[in-house]
Amino acid sequence: MVLMVLLACSNMVLRAVWVPVKGTFELMGFSGALAAAFALAATQRGKGHITVTLLKGHLPAWLEKTLVLFSFVLSGSFFLLVSWHCGQRALGIWRLGELSETLQVVYYPVVFAVALGFVALGLALVTDFFIVLFSSNNRGRS
Numbered sequence: 619m620v621l622m623v624l625l626a627c628s629n630m631v632l633r634a635v636w637v638p639v640k641g642t643f644e645l646m647g648f649s650g651a652l653a654a655a656f657a658l659a660a661t662q663r664g665k666g667h668i669t670v671t672l673l674k675g676h677l678p679a680w681l682e683k684t685l686v687l688f689s690f691v692l693s694g695s696f697f698l699l700v701s702w703h704c705g706q707r708a709l710g711i712w713r714l715g716e717l718s719e720t721l722q723v724v725y726y727p728v729v730f731a732v733a734l735g736f737v738a739l740g741l742a743l744v745t746d747f748f749i750v751l752f753s754s755n756n757r758g759r760s
Contacts, residue, residue, distance in 0.1 A: 641721040655735025662742040694743035701736035
């Protein structure tokens with residue numbers, strides 16, 4: 619994040635006094651994708667994602683726990699599938715030898731890293747599933 623701020627600020631200053639930093643848009647895009655992908659699992663483990671609690675406390679404990687477990691299975695499956703598709707996309711970019719548009723650099727490692735971030739999120743959701751499944755608290759993860 620610090621590098622993103624430094625890049626954006628230096629680009630603004632250099633644009634005003636001389637020439638902008640070449641490829642700023644690409645570098646910010648790659649950096650933003652990496653920052654978001656690597657933050658997903660840590661945010662999940664820290665209970666930082668939003669939770670809709672409209673029915674919380676109004677359903678029987680066993681039903682709430684079942685719904686929480688179902689959401690972890692559904693979400694974990696979805697993000698593991700997303701990671702697989704990102705990995706397939708990265709392999710395609712690698713095989714074609716595709717380069718970024720402005721800087722002409724290989725960027726499939728960034729796509730692989732994003733896939734890894736989604737794998738980590740999927741595994742965090744699987745971990746949460748087992749934590750809730752074997753918890754003594756009948757209402758699941760709060």
